[in-house]
Amino acid sequence: MKVKVAILGCSGRMGRNLIQAALEHESVELIGGSVRDSSPFANFDLGELAGIGAIGQKTSTELDNLLDADVFIDFTSIETTLENIKWCQSHNKALVIGTTGFSDEQVNEIKSAGRDIPVILAPNTSVGVNLMFKLLEITSKAIGDYTDIEIFEAHHRFKKDAPSGTAVKMGQVIADTLGRDLNKVAVYGREGITEERSRETIGFATVRAGDIVGEHTAYFADLGERLEITHKASSRMTFALGAMRAAFWLSEADNGYYDMQDVLGLK
Ligand SMILES: NC(=O)c1ccc[n+]([C@@H]2O[C@H](COP(=O)([O-])OP(=O)(O)OC[C@H]3O[C@@H](n4cnc5c(N)ncnc54)[C@H](OP(=O)(O)O)[C@@H]3O)[C@@H](O)[C@H]2O)c1
Numbered sequence: 001m002k003v004k005v006a007i008l009g010c011s012g013r014m015g016r017n018l019i020q021a022a023l024e025h026e027s028v029e030l031i032g033g034s035v036r037d038s039s040p041f042a043n044f045d046l047g048e049l050a051g052i053g054a055i056g057q058k059t060s061t062e063l064d065n066l067l068d069a070d071v072f073i074d075f076t077s078i079e080t081t082l083e084n085i086k087w088c089q090s091h092n093k094a095l096v097i098g099t100t101g102f103s104d105e106q107v108n109e110i111k112s113a114g115r116d117i118p119v120i121l122a123p124n125t126s127v128g129v130n131l132m133f134k135l136l137e138i139t140s141k142a143i144g145d146y147t148d149i150e151i152f153e154a155h156h157r158f159k160k161d162a163p164s165g166t167a168v169k170m171g172q173v174i175a176d177t178l179g180r181d182l183n184k185v186a187v188y189g190r191e192g193i194t195e196e197r198s199r200e201t202i203g204f205a206t207v208r209a210g211d212i213v214g215e216h217t218a219y220f221a222d223l224g225e226r227l228e229i230t231h232k233a234s235s236r237m238t239f240a241l242g243a244m245r246a247a248f249w250l251s252e253a254d255n256g257y258y259d260m261q262d263v264l265g266l267k
Contacts, residue, residue, distance in 0.1 A: 002027055002028060002029040003027060003028055003029070003070055003071055003247055003248050003251040004029050004031045004068055004069045004070045004071070005022055005028055005029070005030060005031060005069055005070070005071050005072070005073055005244070005247050006030075006031045006032050006033060006034070006066040006069035006071075006072050006073070007019060007022065007030070007032075007033040007034070007072075007073050007075075008033070008034045008063075008072055008073065008074040008075070008076055008080070008081075008084055009033075009034065009035075009074065009075050009076035009077075009080065010033025010034060010035060010041075010046065010049060010059060011033075011035045011039060011041040011044070011049055011059065012075060012076070013158070013236060014075035014098060014236055014239060014240065015033065015049070015075060016049050016050050016051065017050075017236040017237050017239070017240035018033075018073055018075065018240045018243060018244075019033060019046050019047070019049055019050035020050040020051075020052060020237070020240065021237060021240035021241045021243065021244050022244060023047075023050070023052070023055070024241075025241070025244040025248075027244075027248050028244050028247065028248065030046065030057065031066055031068045031069040032046070032057060032058075032059070032060050032065065032066045032068075032069070033046055033049075033059050033060070033066075034059065034060055034061065034062075034063060034066065035059045035060075035061060036061065037061045039059075039061070041059055042059060042061050043058050043059060043061075044058065044059045045057065045058060045059075046058070046059060063084070063087050063091075067091065069093065070093070070094060070251055071093070071094045071095070071096060071247040071250055071251050072084065072088055072093050072094070072095050072096070073095075073096045073098065073243050073244075073246075073247055074095060074096065074097050074098065074099060075098040075099055075243075076099055077099060077160075078099060078101055078102060078106065080099075081097055081099040081102075082106065082109065085097075085109070085110060085113050085119070088113070088117055088119075089113055089116045089117055092116075092117060093117060094117055094118040094119070094247075094250045094251060094253070095113075095117060095118075095119045095120070095250075096119075096120045096122065096125075096243055096246045096247050096250060097110065097119065097120065097121045097122065098122055098123075098125055098239065098243055100123045100161055100164065100165030100166075101160070101161035101165060102121075102165075107121065110257065111257045113257070114255060114256045114257030114258075115255065116255060117255055118250050118253040118254065118255055118256055118258070119250075119256075119257055119258070120246050120249075120250055120258045120259060120260070120262070120263065121257070121258075121259060122242075122243070122246055122259060122260045122263075123164075123165025123166055123168070123169050124165065124166040124169065124214075124239070124242075124260070125239045125240075125242030125243040125245075125246055125260060126231070126233060126238045126239055126242050127238075127242055127245070127264060128231050128233075128238070129166055129216070129231050129233075130242075130260040130261060130263075130264050130266060131264075131266070132170075132216070132218075132229060132231045133169065133170065133173050133261065133266075134261075134266050135229055136170055136173045136174055136177075136218055136229060137173055137174075137177050139218075139220055139227065139229060140173070140174045140177040140178055140220075141177055143220055143222070143227070144174060144177060144178045144220065145178065146199075146222065147220040147221055147222045147226075147227075148197060148199065148203075148219070148220075148221045148222075149174055149201075149202050149203070149218065149219065149220055149221075150202070150203040150204075150205065150218070150219040150221070151163070151167050151170050151171055151202065151203065151204050151205070151216070151217070151218050151219075152167075152204075152205045152207075152215075152216070152217045152219070153166065153167040153204075153205075153206055153207070153214075153215065153216045153217075154206075154207035154208075154209065154212045154214075154215040155207075155208060155212055155213075155214055155215075156208070156209070156210060156211050156212050156213065157208055157209060157210060157211075159208060162206045162208070163188065163204045163206050164206075164214070164216070166214070166216055167204055167206075167216060168182075168204075170216060170218055171186055171202050171204065174202060174218070175202060180200060180202070182202065185200050185201050185202050186201075186202055186203075186204060187201045187202070187203045187204065188204050189204070189205065189206070190203070213233040213234060213235060213236060214231075214232075214233040215230070215231070215232045215233070216230065216231050217229065217230040217231075242260070245263060246260060246263045249262075249263040250263075
């Protein structure tokens, strides 16, 4: 049976790819998509938005028009997602969150929504990236205690948060595996006289340029050798198809708070 999905923020860069992915996915039925009240894309054809020609389904400015959907997929903004969670809780709808940049407090708010609805928080829905998280865990266990660990990420010029949600998650996976508190050991950029690097730290470096879809590398560097684990996304469709996989998985899940590692059976 197909899972009925609605896409929140369907006029965005990810939203347009999500429409295309939903229409291509054999286990998904697209019910509709939301845009802001003031959006130039209000009452706009979803297929036109995705660049694949009219399909006769229009965007909606009211979530109440999307009640036929079982799973909502949200790639909007922090403020909008936090409002959408409340709506999903009060209407008993499952929610896949792709939006990034939440504070620890906001993540706790999302976690507690898992008491009422099935919710996935997935700062990166690519299958390759989530496999990379597993590789980081294995690598940290093997050599993390004696190597210098640095995380590099690059994204397009329009990205609003830094470091990326994926880079932070990479740091979190490594810190958790090594028993370190990321809030204490993270170093976000360096400038001036920084003194020698302390072994415990996990460094983050960010590039914002052009149309880079998303690149992430973790360095595990010793004297004489270094291991680099890299993921490069070349199309947003990889995130969109991963989000469909998450939506399908979530449609069969109990109420609770999940991530992509649950979806992919990597736990
Ligand atoms: N999880 C992943 O794998 C992944 C991958 C890529 C990006 N992301 C994250 O996904 C989010 C969106 O990224 P993006 O590149 O697609 O950004 P974007 O192009 O700015 O898209 C966001 C969309 O959300 C819409 N929106 C905001 N508030 C809304 C509301 N109240 N109702 C309806 N629509 C609303 C915006 O509409 P307006 O244009 O009218 O404001 C815009 O179309 C970011 O947090 C980004 O970091 C996650």
